[in-house]
Amino acid sequence: MSDPRSTVLHHRHTALGASFTDFGGWLMPVRYTSDLAEHHAVRSAAGLFDISHMAEFEVTGSVAGDYLDAALAGVLSAMPVGKAKYSLVLAVDGGIIDDVIVYRLADERFLVIANAGNRAPVWAALQQRAEGWDVELRDLTDEYALLAVQGPAALSVLEATPGLTTTGVALADTRYYAWASAEFAGEPLLLARTGYTGEDGFELMVPIAAAEALWDALLAAGAPFGLVPAGLASRDTLRLEAGMPLYGHELSLQVTPTQAGLGRAVAMDKPEFVGRKGLGSRDGSDVPVLVGLASAGRRAGRAGYAVLGPDGERVGEVTSGALSPTLGHPIAMAYVAPVFATPGTELALDVRGTRIPATVTPLPFYRRKK
Structure with a gap:
């Protein structure tokens, strides 16, 4: 078994005194000070998470939306540009390969964010299901870092961060499960109002080269609002309180969406998608x-x-x-x-x-x- 990978922010976490664990093949911070303190900070103020272990895949082409309708469980082709949607990658028999968030970046361009431990199976599934479709797939995981600012003060923290600007829409006007184009220190930034804590918050996808500077800027801007760096332990208790499933615990190849309470994410009225027949044949x-x-x-x-x-x-x-x-x-x-x-x-x-x-x-x- 190979050693776990480190994110570009590993040295920042070490300097902050983080404890680490292997999660999805990545060496990730579990906590910096106290699980409880980090949890309560997110509920009362804000927490800053490094989620760069997540996998990002780009899908482009004139039929990209129709392809995703066939490859995933939901209807992605009808999603407007600027929006995001929760969906599932199903196996042929209806089991869950992964749960993902899909962003429509343009008419012919989508972004699929998957769990770290499922990067390989999701990428394999997307590639296999692209046969016969005029689409281009790219694995962007190693090109970008992903940070999350979560908590009731998240908006205030981002508004106070020097060098962070949005294009075309004010931060406060970005709706839940929507995204905005942004910049930080001259680098492009995808800023989405999404999260995994049950609180208001944002996830920021930034080129690797700008990740450390963005982390530092967010920590400094957030300090007056009570923001703290937060690790996987608090992220787990936060998502549990919010009833959000975790792959490998609530979700697996042995579980169907209906069992997991995710039937709403499956469009059984679509004529065809991978997993439809398997789900239809199950008792x-x-x-x-x-x-x-x-x-x-x-x-x-x-x-x-x-x-x-x-x-x-x-x-x-x-x-x-x-x-x-x-x-x-x-x-x-x-x-x-x-x-x-x-x-x-x-x-x-x-x-x-x-x-x-x-x-x-x-x-x-x-x-x-x-």
Whole structure:
């Protein structure tokens, strides 16, 4: 197995005292000071994340939209320029290869952002599905860095960052799941109002050469607003509270979109797309479905822990769990048999041999105030 890669900002993270872990084949900062402090900073002010491990693919051509309609689960051809859309890359049998965000950059140009650990399978799928289509695909991952500013103060931080300017639209007027052309210190920048924390925020895609200067500028501009650098640990508890799935936990090749509560991302009325026949041939009446679980006390269920029914029988398995920093009690996402999936159902978690009562709860656990 090869050593994990480092992002262009690795030396910045080291200087800030970050602890690291291998995530998706990349050496990424887990935390700088404290998981809790970084989590609370994002909920109350802002956090700055290095997400340069994500994969970026460009799709161009006069039929690029139609190609993506056939390659992915959603309808991308109808998306206006300037917008973004959540979608899925499905296997032939309907399992999930990855969840992605697609941006329409121009009439004939799209950007697909995939998870770091799925760069190879998504790239392979896009290439294979391009056969017979007059489109050009480019893997841009090694050309760009990706930073995220997340939290209620995110807009203020970006507005205060010297050298950062948008073209054609004010930062404040950029809508959720939309993007704007921007510049930083003379370098082009794609600025999208998207994120993975449940808070307002922006993701900034910048050429590698400008990444360190942008990181430094954002940290300096954000300090008066309470912005801190934030690592993967806080990102995980933030997305869990927001009920956002993580590939390898809630999503996998063994899971279908409907099981994961993502049926809305699949356009079954399209005449054809990869995975359509597989989904249509499945009997989904008795397969496990994703639910939220809330419990009292301080002991949280973790990935792999058993979910128990009223008689102590195993009825499911936790995929992600933590003591929620915002809510103050344990939360988890889990796959359970459909008969136990109704909100309010009383179940239990097997936490290292101890039965911890848990209640099925609608997702998300946390929703920011508008």
